Amino acid sequence: MLSPSTIKFLKDLKKNNNRPWFEANRAKYDTAKADFANFIQAVIDQHGKKDVSIKNIVAKDCLFRINRDVRFSKDKSPYKSNFGASINKSGKKAEHSAGYYFQVQPQRNFAGGGIWMPEPNELKKVRQEIDYNFADFKKIISSRKFKSIYGDLDRSEEFLLRRVPKGYEPDNPAADYLKLKSFVGISFFSDADLISKDLVKKTVAAFEALQPVIQFINNSME
Numbered sequence: 001m002l003s004p005s006t007i008k009f010l011k012d013l014k015k016n017n018n019r020p021w022f023e024a025n026r027a028k029y030d031t032a033k034a035d036f037a038n039f040i041q042a043v044i045d046q047h048g049k050k051d052v053s054i055k056n057i058v059a060k061d062c063l064f065r066i067n068r069d070v071r072f073s074k075d076k077s078p079y080k081s082n083f084g085a086s087i088n089k090s091g092k093k094a095e096h097s098a099g100y101y102f103q104v105q106p107q108r109n110f111a112g113g114g115i116w117m118p119e120p121n122e123l124k125k126v127r128q129e130i131d132y133n134f135a136d137f138k139k140i141i142s143s144r145k146f147k148s149i150y151g152d153l154d155r156s157e158e159f160l161l162r163r164v165p166k167g168y169e170p171d172n173p174a175a176d177y178l179k180l181k182s183f184v185g186i187s188f189f190s191d192a193d194l195i196s197k198d199l200v201k202k203t204v205a206a207f208e209a210l211q212p213v214i215q216f217i218n219n220s221m222e
Contacts, residue, residue: 001199002039002104006032006083007191011106014081022079029066036083036104037063039199043102044087047204051211053089054100061091081105087113087207096122098183098217100207106191111206114153114184115217122221127165127178129220134174140212149209150185153177159184183217185210 009032013022022029041059048055062085070076088099100113118126130137140146141153159182164175172178187206193199 001197002194003032003035004195006035006104007106007194010081010083010104013079014106017077017079017081019078033063033066033083036085040085040087040102042200043203043207046200047087047100047207050208051214054087057087057089057091059085062087082108096221098214100210100214102203104194109189109191109194110186111189111203112150112184112186113207113210114182114213116182116184118182118221123181126183126217126220127168129216130174130177131168131172134177137174137177137216140216143209143212145209146185146213149187149206152185153180153213154182154184154186155180158182183213185213 005028009025009028012025013029016022037059040062044054044057044059044062048057064080064084064086066080066083068075068078068080070078082103082105084101084103086099086101088097090097096119098113098115100111102111103109115122115126155176159180161179161181164170164172164178168175168178177183189199189202193202196202
């Protein structure tokens, strides 16, 4: 579980997203960040028993900086109003591979993962694997465990082509998934979930349900 003070810090930061306030409350930030890191480490330690690719990862290598890159953004708020962690075989710096993700952002908390906007070469490999082994892929995303937590892969407009990509017929059985540009699953958590003693257990269950999808994606790119 996370401390209620961690949630409160993020809520307060959203209302006071400026450097003077942040510096005046840096001690609270340090405490909240440590709390989140401890939670992520507990998830790694538990889920690493099943997914050995992450068992030696440490939380500090998975956490993203709270500072925003505002160089190309109209929003010049200097800080993110969330804590995020990318849990991958190489931590947050992993490239060209699928992994797990957890975000704490009051009223928009979620666990999930997959691969977000892969490079064209990697995207082509994933689509080919789905096409060649659609029966296996469909079995994974149709499993009771996956559907109960994620329902389906995220089909947001930003992740979806309007037409089947070049090289595939419109009536391809896998067409709905070949049109995806990202392959991610998202399971939202309530603010109450964050301070529940079952938070680690619930997060690990979400990661376990997603693990076959992640393995399928990574195998396609290796």
